[in-house]
Amino acid sequence: MISWxxxxxxxxxxxxxxxxxxxxxxxxxxxxxxxxxxxxxPAVQHATLxxxxxVVLLEKHNLPLVQIEVAVKGGVAEDPPGKAGVASLTxxxxxxxxxxxxxxxxxxxxxxxGATLTAYAGWHTSGASLHTVSAHLDSGxxxxxxxxxxxxxxxxxxxxxxxxxxxxxxQWHDDPSAIASVLFHVTVFGPDHPYGRPTTGMESSIRxxxxxxxxxxxxxxxxxxxxxxxxxxxIRMDDILPKLERLFSGWAPGKVAPRVPYPAPHRRPxxxxxxxxxxxxxxxxxxxxxxxxxxxxxxxxxxxxxxILGGSFTSRLNQDLRETHGxxxxxxxxxEARLSPGPFVVRTAVQxxxxxxxxxxxxxxxxxIRDPVTPDELSRAENxxxxxxxxNFQSVDGITxxxxxxxxxxxxxxxxNLYADRIRSVGGENVRAAAMRCVVPDSLTIVIVGDRSLIxxxxxxxxxxxxxxxxxDEVLGPVPKTGRDD
Amino acid sequence: xxxxxxxxxRLLTVAAVLAASPLSLRAQLSMPCRMFDLPNGLHVIxxxxxxxxxxxxxxxxxVGSARxxxxxxxxxxxxxHLMFEGSGHVPLGRFDExxxxxxxxxxxxxxxxxxxxxxxxxxxxxDLTLFLESDRMAxxxxxxxxxxxxxxxxxxxxxxxxxxxxxPYGEAWLLLDENLFPPGHPYHSPVIGxxxxxxxATYDDxxxxxxxxxxxxxxxxxxxxxxxxxxxxxxxxxxxxxxPAGPPVQPLxxxxxxxxxxxxxxxxxxxQLPRLYMAWATPAQFAPGNAELNVLSLILAGxxxxxxxxxxxxxLRIAQDVTAFQEENELSSKFYIVATAREGHxxxxxxxxxxxxxxxxxxILPDRREIARAVNTIQASFVDRMERMYDxxxxxxxxxxxxxxxxxxxxxxxxxxxxxxxxxxxxxKKYLDPAVRVVLxxxxxxxxxxxxxxxxxxx
Numbered sequence: 001m002i003s004w005x006x007x008x009x010x011x012x013x014x015x016x017x018x019x020x021x022x023x024x025x026x027x028x029x030x031x032x033x034x035x036x037x038x039x040x041x042p043a044v045q046h047a048t049l050x051x052x053x054x055v056v057l058l059e060k061h062n063l064p065l066v067q068i069e070v071a072v073k074g075g076v077a078e079d080p081p082g083k084a085g086v087a088s089l090t091x092x093x094x095x096x097x098x099x100x101x102x103x104x105x106x107x108x109x110x111x112x113x114g115a116t117l118t119a120y121a122g123w124h125t126s127g128a129s130l131h132t133v134s135a136h137l138d139s140g141x142x143x144x145x146x147x148x149x150x151x152x153x154x155x156x157x158x159x160x161x162x163x164x165x166x167x168x169x170x171q172w173h174d175d176p177s178a179i180a181s182v183l184f185h186v187t188v189f190g191p192d193h194p195y196g197r198p199t200t201g202m203e204s205s206i207r208x209x210x211x212x213x214x215x216x217x218x219x220x221x222x223x224x225x226x227x228x229x230x231x232x233x234x235i236r237m238d239d240i241l242p243k244l245e246r247l248f249s250g251w252a253p254g255k256v257a258p259r260v261p262y263p264a265p266h267r268r269p270x271x272x273x274x275x276x277x278x279x280x281x282x283x284x285x286x287x288x289x290x291x292x293x294x295x296x297x298x299x300x301x302x303x304x305x306x307x308i309l310g311g312s313f314t315s316r317l318n319q320d321l322r323e324t325h326g327x328x329x330x331x332x333x334x335x336e337a338r339l340s341p342g343p344f345v346v347r348t349a350v351q352x353x354x355x356x357x358x359x360x361x362x363x364x365x366x367x368x369i370r371d372p373v374t375p376d377e378l379s380r381a382e383n384x385x386x387x388x389x390x391x392n393f394q395s396v397d398g399i400t401x402x403x404x405x406x407x408x409x410x411x412x413x414x415x416x417n418l419y420a421d422r423i424r425s426v427g428g429e430n431v432r433a434a435a436m437r438c439v440v441p442d443s444l445t446i447v448i449v450g451d452r453s454l455i456x457x458x459x460x461x462x463x464x465x466x467x468x469x470x471x472x473d474e475v476l477g478p479v480p481k482t483g484r485d486d
Numbered sequence: 487x488x489x490x491x492x493x494x495x496r497l498l499t500v501a502a503v504l505a506a507s508p509l510s511l512r513a514q515l516s517m518p519c520r521m522f523d524l525p526n527g528l529h530v531i532x533x534x535x536x537x538x539x540x541x542x543x544x545x546x547x548x549v550g551s552a553r554x555x556x557x558x559x560x561x562x563x564x565x566x567h568l569m570f571e572g573s574g575h576v577p578l579g580r581f582d583e584x585x586x587x588x589x590x591x592x593x594x595x596x597x598x599x600x601x602x603x604x605x606x607x608x609x610x611x612x613d614l615t616l617f618l619e620s621d622r623m624a625x626x627x628x629x630x631x632x633x634x635x636x637x638x639x640x641x642x643x644x645x646x647x648x649x650x651x652x653x654p655y656g657e658a659w660l661l662l663d664e665n666l667f668p669p670g671h672p673y674h675s676p677v678i679g680x681x682x683x684x685x686x687a688t689y690d691d692x693x694x695x696x697x698x699x700x701x702x703x704x705x706x707x708x709x710x711x712x713x714x715x716x717x718x719x720x721x722x723x724x725x726x727x728x729x730p731a732g733p734p735v736q737p738l739x740x741x742x743x744x745x746x747x748x749x750x751x752x753x754x755x756x757x758q759l760p761r762l763y764m765a766w767a768t769p770a771q772f773a774p775g776n777a778e779l780n781v782l783s784l785i786l787a788g789x790x791x792x793x794x795x796x797x798x799x800x801x802l803r804i805a806q807d808v809t810a811f812q813e814e815n816e817l818s819s820k821f822y823i824v825a826t827a828r829e830g831h832x833x834x835x836x837x838x839x840x841x842x843x844x845x846x847x848x849x850i851l852p853d854r855r856e857i858a859r860a861v862n863t864i865q866a867s868f869v870d871r872m873e874r875m876y877d878x879x880x881x882x883x884x885x886x887x888x889x890x891x892x893x894x895x896x897x898x899x900x901x902x903x904x905x906x907x908x909x910x911x912x913x914x915k916k917y918l919d920p921a922v923r924v925v926l927x928x929x930x931x932x933x934x935x936x937x938x939x940x941x942x943x944x945x
Contacts, residue, residue, distance in 0.1 A: 025724050027575035030584045031617050034610035037539030037712060062537040063872055064514050104800070107790035112855065114862030133866055160803070167806045167828060170758045174654035279756060281651040282644070314582045323579070326640025329648045349648050351640075380587040387589020387608050394538050395873035479758060482829050 039390040044403070044413045045237050049245055051224050051253070056407065057231040057240065058399055064134040066233035067396040068141065068240075070148045071127035071404060074221030077194040077339075078260050083209055084194075085201020087121035089161065090217045094119035094128065096157035099146030103157050106143070115140045119147060121199065124339045125408055126221060131397065134234045138243065145247040148222060153211045165206050166480040173472050173479055176284035176349070176449040179275055183475045184286040184447045187273060188343060189265045195342060196265070203480045220257035224248070230403045233396040264340075265290055267443040270465040275475055276452035283355040283450030287362060289443055291335040291344030294409045300422045301434035302335050307381040308431070309333050309369045309439070310346055314380070316365050321348060327358040335438070339409075344438060352451055356458030359446070363464070366444070369435045378428050386420040487645070488570055488594045515872065515899075519882060519892045520715050526731040527703025530722050531882055531892045533710040535875070541711035542875030543605040543615045545623075546883045548706075549699035550599045551679070552672035552738060552817065560642065560679015561687055563596040565695050567638040569603065570594075574625025578634070581618055588614050598673050599816045600887065606876040609712035616725040623705070624729040626696055632689040639684055646678050654757050658928050661753060662765045662822075665924045668743040672817060701732030708883045708892070711875035742817060744922070751926045752937040759806065760936040762833040763926040764823040764840065768917050771814035772888055777901040778913035779812050779821055784860035785852050785910070786810040786823065786843070791859070793843045794823070802839065804831040816888070821918065833927045833938040847914040851907040861902050868895075 045057040076087045095118065096103040110117045115132035117140065128147045132140040172178040182198055189196030200206070229248075231240050267289060292298055303311075310317035310333025321331040327350045336342035346366070350358040392398045393416075406415060448455070452469065459467055473479075520532045551562045570592075572578040585592055590607030605615045650656035663676040707726075709718050745767060769775040787794045787810035798805035808825040825836045871877045885894035927937035 024728050025617070025620070027617065027621060030576075030580075031613035033588055033608075033614065034612075037609045039539055060537065062535060063869060065869055065873070104790055104796075108855075108859070111789040111791065111859045111863060114859075114864075114866035116866075131870075133869055136862075160800070163803070163828070164806065167759070170829070171654070171806075174757045176652060277756075281647040284652075312586055314579070314586050319579070322641055323637065326637045327644070329641060329645040349644070349652065351644055351647060380583060383589055384586045387611075388591065389589075390538050390608065391540055391591075391606060391874075394540060394875060395870075397873075 036387075039393065039416075041393060041416060044406070047237055047241055049229075049241075049248060051249060051251060053224050053227050053229060053248060053251070055229045055231060055237075055241065055244060056403055057235075057237050058403060059234075059236065060232060060396060060399060061234050064234050065132070065396050066134055066137050066231070066235050067129065067131045067400045068144060069127055069129040069230040069400055069404065070144065071125050071228050071230060071407060072221050072223065072226045073125060074226065074257065074259070075122045075124045075126050076199045077124050077262065078217070078221065078257070079194065079201070080213070080260070082205060083201070083213055084197045084205040085165075085199070086209055086213050086217050087126060088199045088201070089165070089206075089209055090214045091119040091121040091126060092161055093153050093158060093214055094147050094151040094218070096161070097152040097154055098143075099150050101146070102152070103154070106146075109139075109143055113140055117143055117147065123194065125404075129400070137235070141243055141247055149248075149251055151218065153214045153218075155211055158211055158214070162206060162209075163482050165200055166203060166482045168200070169203060169476065170479045170482070172476055176277055176280060176282070179277070179472055179475055180284045180286045180447045180449045183273055183275060183470070184288070184345065184445060185343065187268075187445045187447070188289060190263070193262050193265050195338070195340070203477055219254060223256050224251045224253050226256050228407050230400055230407070232399045232403065267440065268445065270442050270444045270446065272446045272448065272459060272465050272467045273470060274452060274456060274459065274467055275447070275449040275470050275472060277449050277472065278451055278453065280449070280451045281352060282349045283352055283448050283455055284349050285355075285359060285362065285446070285448050286345055286347050287366070287444050287446045288333075288343060288345035289440060289445060290341050291438060292337050293341045294337040294339065296337065296341070298434045298437060299337055301426045301430040302337070302438055303385055304378070304381045304423060304426045305369065305431045305434045305438070306333055306335050307385055308373050308377050309365065312381075312384055316368070317346060317348070317362065320361055320365060321350070321358055325354075325358070325361065327351060327354045327361070331362070352454050355448065355450060355455040356462055359448070359459065360462055363441065366439050367441050369439055370432070372428060372432055375428070378431065382424050382426070385423050389419055488567060515869065515895045517872070517878070517882065517893050517895060520719070521892070522719065524702065524723065524726055526726070526729055527701070527734075528726050528729070529706040529886070530719070531706065531708045531886055532713060532715045532718050533708065533878070533882060533892070534713055534715055535710065535878075536712050538875075539609045539712045540875050541607055541609045541612055541615070541709060541713060542877070542879035543607065543612075543619065544708040544710070544876065544879035544883050545603045545619055546706050546887055547601045547603075547700055548599070548704045548735065548887065550597045550601060551675060551677040552598045553699065554675065554679075557683060558687060558691055559675040559683040560677070561683075561691055561695055562601060563677055563679065564638060564642050564684060564687055565692060566594050566596045566601050567642055568630065568634060568692060569622050569626065571634045571638065572629045573622040574628035575621050576618060576629075578629070581622075584614060585611075585618065590615065596677055597815070598677060602880060602883065604876050604880060606874070612709070612713065612718065613721055613725070616721055619707070620725040620729055623700060623702065623726070626700065627693050630689065630692060635687070635689050635692055639687065642678075643681060643684055646681065646684075650678065655755060655761055655928050657755065658753065658761070658763055658926055661751060661926055662763060662924055665749050665751060665926075666745065666765045666767055666820060667818070668745065670740075670743050672738055672740065672742075673815070697732070699735060701735070702726065702729050703731060704735045706883055706886055708879040708886075710879040710882060738817070745924070746922065748921055749924045750938065750940055751924065752934055753926065753928050754931045754934070755928050757928065757930055759826050759829065760833050760927060760929040760933065761824065761826045762836050762840075762938060763924070763928070765924045765926070766821045766918055766922070768812060768819040768821045770816055770818055775913045775917055776814065776819065778905060778910050779819070779917060780864065781857065781860045781902070781905060781910055782847075782914055782918070783810040783812055783821070784863055785856050788860060788863060793846070794825070794840060797839050797843060798825055798836060804828055804835055804839075827936070832936045833929070837925065837938045841920060844914060844918055844920070847911050851911050853907070857905065857907065857910065861905070864902065865899070
């Protein structure tokens with residue numbers, strides 16, 4: 001019997017191999033997809049530490065990895081007046097020594113685990129994140145606790161970091177994309193709005209920040225009543241809770257600071273800002289305006305609309321500027337939906353000689369997206385956004401980002417499962433309505449960083465809008481001078 | 487790269503490296519595969535993981551810029567772009583449209599040794615990905631036209647501008663490639679190619695390149711993720727069965743000319759701060775010395791306590807940054823040390839400290855903690871690369887191509903478990919030899935006084 005089965009099995013293989021060359025596949029049309037596979041995510045689990053800190057967990061057991069993030073409300077938007085950069089520098093300095101360890105000892109302890117332990121400052125949240133192989137979780141958690149609860153903010157390390165930051169600002173002067181980004185955001189949002197400033201601050205504010213400012217920011221926002229702990233990976237709630245309970249039970253509550261108000265920005269009439277970069281091989285272009293907030297009723301319609309405009313490889317902007325004309329290596333658009341309306345921006349870098357026709361083509365697409373999109377484009381965008389969504393859940397880092405989105409914007413636990421329905425129920429009418437509201441051709445800030453002598457006359461001849469000429473120093477300030485002990 | 491990705495592509499091309507680890511971790515990282523060959527020579531590797539309903543489809547063609555002839559540098563990469571412009575049964579533009587409509591993403595990259603094409607897609611789109619990949623493997627030239635070549639030539643020239651010419655310090659990488667390997671070496675020309683050669687490339691070059699190198703026996707296909715291996719085997723067999731076999735590609739066996747002395751170069755750029763580059767040709771991937779040099783890159787510049795960071799950035803504060811890394815390849819790897827001077831400091835100052843620290847590796851052997859830091863970091867980065875199916879599929883293909891075994895994780899880990907301080911120190915002495923390296927100073931225009939000194943200290 002055994003030999004028979006072996007023989008049959010062997011014959012089966014021979015049949016497959018032997019007949020394969022004769023079987024021509026049907027290439028007359030792309031093969032249709034099989035039945036849609038379902039994303040079976042484990043449930044989002046909730047618990048609360050005795051001190052009141054919520055814990056949110058999603059399990060993933062295919063690899064021995066865990067990511068744990070302590071997130072607090074309060075971020076770059078909470079930088080005090082004149083001290084832009086405090087939130088960001090607080091996060092940087094939380095990594096420069098904590099608990100019983102100075103900066104070098106702390107880095108040695110983290111690196112010895114092969115772990116990644118970082119603090120961050122987002123626009124409206126801050127936090128610290130540990131990413132480690134499971135075997136080093138316990139040692140990593142102690143370091144995470146120290147970073148969150150007892151950073152040392154040593155004066156000497158602040159001097160080092162200040163010099164590094166000022167040197168980075170000096171290096172922005174070399175980088176067309178950095179120059180364009182600084183000018184675009186300050187023009188769209190204004191210098192008094194947090195979204196109008198680089199998150200790191202600029203020279204004057206960086207020089208003004210003291211260790212007292214960092215302590216004050218940390219004391220104000222890193223509060224147990226302000227925090228959520230996110231846990232993702234090869235771990236169960238029953239295992240992680242006692243560890244977190246033990247480590248964070250000493251986190252004493254204080255007064256949670258109120259959020260700092262800031263002015264609402266206003267749309268401006270279209271204008272071009274040309275920053276001269278003699279000898280540049282390409283022109284860096286950013287064009288856009290104020291976009292939408294995360295809770296906007298247009299949020300899902302904007303996802304679909306932006307996908308068609310510039311959110312994917314087959315989007316109109318990339319197809320036209322790259323695949324049809326060869327002006328660029330790529331063109332894209334994005335809407336950053338934050339607690340307040342964030343930027344809408346189209347970005348590309350084009351060969352210097354075609355700057356004017358490339359800009360004209362770009363603007364044509366911004367007008368065209370306000371017309372009805374085709375059913376084919378609509379269904380492709382819906383499919384791309386919804387069918388690709390499960391890819392976000394392949395990594396502990398990707399899942400943590402999604403959980404963080406739930407917490408930051410107060411989304412329901414079943415949001416991951418609702419996402420596809422929300423996208424598919426948008427429809428063409430709402431896409432058009434969103435484009436009419438969010439893509440306004442006579443209210444665009446257009447920033448171009450390139451070689452003025454070669455591109456200005458072409459831009460003039462487009463007769464689009466007034467052209468303001470700036471130098472790099474007018475955008476970034478003079479190159480900061482740094483000594484050893486800045 | 488077909489499309490914009492991380493600006494620091496070079497760092498991504500450094501093959502994943504592994505580390506000594508507890509046996510339990512090694513066991514968890516075993517990635518069992520099923521393999522078979524089609525009659526036309528295509529090698530197929532299947533790997534199952536059902537955590538998320540996603541597949542990574544990854545096709546390596548064993549051809550990169552090393553196969554280019556003089557006057558046609560950049561052709562392998564230009565060709566990569568043309569693989570997305572339609573084929574016999576896929577009209578122009580539909581490759582991306584059909585895949586995006588199915589929820590898939592795709593990209594490709596070209597190195598000196600190989601060109602890889604990959605899709606990340608929902609698992610129900612397996613047939614579509616195989617249809618698209620097999621169609622361009624079998625029928626690319628049916629729809630190739632000179633106009634398509636012209637458009638992608640312009641796109642690639644803009645990729646070169648964006649990645650190198652308009653990037654601060656970007657052209658340094660082109661200079662390093664051209665000087666680290668002498669003329670005649672397959673790695674002498676940068677992968678992106680020269681503007682003149684890109685202009686000169688013709689439709690006939692493209693077709694000839696395809697017929698010679700894009701044949702099934704010169705390729706390997708990995709499908710990783712949410713698959714039923716038996717069904718995947720049938721699907722691959724069906725879609726690739728009509729791809730014609732071709733004459734086998736012979737291995738590269740030209741003599742490899744070597745650098746025989748130190749080369750010192752100075753280039754001016756539109757930058758604020760001078761930057762020093764050191765480059766060495768080092769042993770090929772998996773050759774003796776390769777693992778030692780991967781660990782050395784971290785001992786030198788991985789984290790605050792690494793030897794070069796600690797001296798240059800932390801203690802002396804004369805550098806803004808320092809990195810050390812190895813790009814691993816089949817014929818020879820490349821080891822780089824790169825450091826940017828702070829305002830008021832010269833590259834000569836940086837070079838003297840770097841040389842002193844390289845020399846110190848013989849006197850002050852790496853201690854156990856330095857080695858453990860490096861090996862643990864390498865091991866963790868390796869686990870991270872296993873998370874996404876498209877990364878995992880690429881690693882399986884890389885291992886298969888280099889060793890014949892896609893599930894080579896345990897062996898690779900084993901290399902790092904055997905390292906000792908003496909061996910690491912000896913590798914530094916042998917391979918990071920100042921007498922056979924390239925030293926490039928990139929300085930702000932008009933500031934050659936900031937460059938590392940020419941040999942003999944004179945000017």
